[in-house]
Amino acid sequence: MSQDNAPILALKDGPIGWLVFNHPAKHNAVSLEMAAMVPPIVADFEADPDIRVVIVKGAGDRAFIAGSNISNFDAIRADAEANRKYQEISQGSYDSIYHCEKPTIAMIRGYCMGGGMDYAASCDIRICSSDSVFAIPAVKLGLGYGYQGQIRLNRLIGGSRARDLYFTGRRYSAEEALRCGMVHDMVPPEELDAHVRRYAMGIAENAPLTIKALKQVFLELECDPAERDMQRAHALIAACYESEDYKEGKKAFAEKRAPRFRGK
Numbered sequence: 001m002s003q004d005n006a007p008i009l010a011l012k013d014g015p016i017g018w019l020v021f022n023h024p025a026k027h028n029a030v031s032l033e034m035a036a037m038v039p040p041i042v043a044d045f046e047a048d049p050d051i052r053v054v055i056v057k058g059a060g061d062r063a064f065i066a067g068s069n070i071s072n073f074d075a076i077r078a079d080a081e082a083n084r085k086y087q088e089i090s091q092g093s094y095d096s097i098y099h100c101e102k103p104t105i106a107m108i109r110g111y112c113m114g115g116g117m118d119y120a121a122s123c124d125i126r127i128c129s130s131d132s133v134f135a136i137p138a139v140k141l142g143l144g145y146g147y148q149g150q151i152r153l154n155r156l157i158g159g160s161r162a163r164d165l166y167f168t169g170r171r172y173s174a175e176e177a178l179r180c181g182m183v184h185d186m187v188p189p190e191e192l193d194a195h196v197r198r199y200a201m202g203i204a205e206n207a208p209l210t211i212k213a214l215k216q217v218f219l220e221l222e223c224d225p226a227e228r229d230m231q232r233a234h235a236l237i238a239a240c241y242e243s244e245d246y247k248e249g250k251k252a253f254a255e256k257r258a259p260r261f262r263g264k
Helices: 034-047 069-077 078-096 115-122 147-168 174-179 189-204 207-220 230-241 244-255
Strands: 008-013 014-023 052-060 064-068 106-109 111-113 123-131 133-135 185-187
Touching: 008 034, 014 034, 014 189, 034 078, 052 064, 052 115, 052 189, 064 106, 064 115, 078 115, 078 147, 106 115, 106 189, 111 115, 115 147, 123 174, 123 189, 133 174, 174 185, 185 189, 207 230, 207 244, 230 244
Parallel strands: 014 052, 052 106, 064 111, 106 123, 111 133, 123 185
Antiparallel strands: 008 014
């Protein structure tokens, strides 16, 4: 299968890694095969020192991700054990993006529903086009919904809004998503790609070791206090002070020029 025809595309463009859900004919609905492809792609981006930020998007202009591929549920969720495996693979896919040590940006256009909301909520930053639509339709299907996605979305928009979103199953417009904090920014559809690229490049120009430490602290703060690995966070913070990038940052500041960070 060629890269262009793969259900998930992994593209590298300078400091940006692109993870693209590539099934536009089905509004990028995610199959179990697609979900399983995500963690190794994220791991490759993490291991590549040239990649500074990861953008998650859907192919085409009609959908980010319109949920899971429900038409396959009878086959892949036929019994309790099959459903457990489905949940494990799906949650592992979301978690790989959530735990990615590099900043992640959800570039959302069109439908962002169900599992699409899980992928978006697992990203650090969410930027959408003004024609985007958001929903969690589990209550209209009789599905039990994975609680990690519910927890992550609850952190973003608060319990009151989250209850409305989940209990009604109704669709939120891009404007409503922006008002309630579901997304960080909203732009016209024709400006989305350029806007997200500029945002990503702004992050990519910053010190990678500092960003890695910051990302780890954000993740630890979202854990229960008893489960936080602050030793790891302290180690990453200390590494910044020992780095060549810190020396470069100080030198660039003194010389009134932009720093050239190398992640070392």
